[in-house]
Amino acid sequence: MKITKIPVATIMRMSVYSRFLTQLNHDGIEMASSSDIADGAGVTSAQVRKDLAYFGEFGIRGVGYNIKELNEHIRKILHLGDEWRLALVGIGSLGRALIMHKGFREHGFAVNCIFDNDPAKIGGFFEGVEVLPAEKIREAVSQKKADIGVICVPAAQAQNVADALVEGGIKAILNFASVNLVTPPSIHVRNVDLTVQLEVLTFQAGESIGRYG
């Protein structure tokens, strides 16, 4: 395998391919061409082939890809063999939605520890995991070896939470708060800001229907 830097966009698509391949496999289909996968993922066939080419040769010329085999390759590439342990901070409605989210456990993500500042919530249990106070973040994350922190607290508290998670030895952060987190370069952070997504749509929809001229 060549040592090229792989675009994040490629990784995101790999994840989408994997989901589609799982579906096809579930439907009992064995082989698929790059065009089949492309249609399912909403991209071009050349894109599919280029993406896969970053990691190796998984297809058979003139034939296509073995779905099950390719999916296993992709899951290995994304490091989805093991279970990943999540530390969830902030068990408001969004936090609860995430912990209930079927997709998470199905894909090998297990919420390992939960934190909140609300005394009414501390000591409670969600899906069998006790809610601890925010002061315990560093200690518990370190002890329970959580891999990925999920931040679902208001923006004002997000940076403090992130700092505590990093001190606890977290490797990556999924941030739902609307702030730019400052973290050491070794920590991978992804921001999911729902308002940003909606505002992209208002911009695009506003353009096409000509709001405000």
Next chain:
Amino acid sequence: MKITKIPVATIMRMSVYSRFLTQLNHDGIEMASSSDIADGAGVTSAQVRKDLAYFGEFGIRGVGYNIKELNEHIRKILHLGDEWRLALVGIGSLGRALIMHKGFREHGFAVNCIFDNDPAKIGGFFEGVEVLPAEKIREAVSQKKADIGVICVPAAQAQNVADALVEGGIKAILNFASVNLVTPPSIHVRNVDLTVQLEVLTFQAGESIGRYG
């Protein structure tokens, strides 16, 4: 204003700038340089200036930007003057989290109609909005003039829901289901797949800690 195609990445950053400017304004700060904004948004100052340049000249050379004024410009660019009406389909835990989400109403998004297939939920109320059966999507969306559809149903049902929303006259869709939706080109769709985001992190974290070699 020149008629250039504006990158989606630029729009997403504009939304982030707006959030940061709102914060600064709230803190009583009046002026900011492109570097100040860049630091708050996690980008470079050249990027901030380039992004803004797509839409006009909003700053004063040698001085910087008036925060309140710039923010108003950005909000107009993103078409955030009016209220946008959302049609929420699927009132499971994620749907409920979204409808509770403070950021939405604060930013001018109002859930206008709610749909679900669960008889136990139909007829119930969330934040003052009645839950209607999925068969009513086309009719109600059209009647209530919802602008943006938010899909929070399982993947298997998402395409049907999208079709009904489109028939009802929706302009854009925010899709939380893990499938590629097929829609007319005039409909703007954004996919928010939480598993994709987590899998980007497992890839990156897995690389840096050398899982599986």
Next chain:
DNA sequence: GACTGTGAAGCCATTCACAGCT
């Protein structure tokens, strides 16, 4: 004939660097 894998070309976004203004 069908489809993969890939160098080359094309395109788009970001960064640089500096002229222009206050």
Next chain:
DNA sequence: AGCTGTGAATGGCTTCACAGTC
């Protein structure tokens, strides 16, 4: 002196087009 606005340069992702394989 300080900072914006912008053409030019760079870098990176995507598309094209075709040789290679079944």
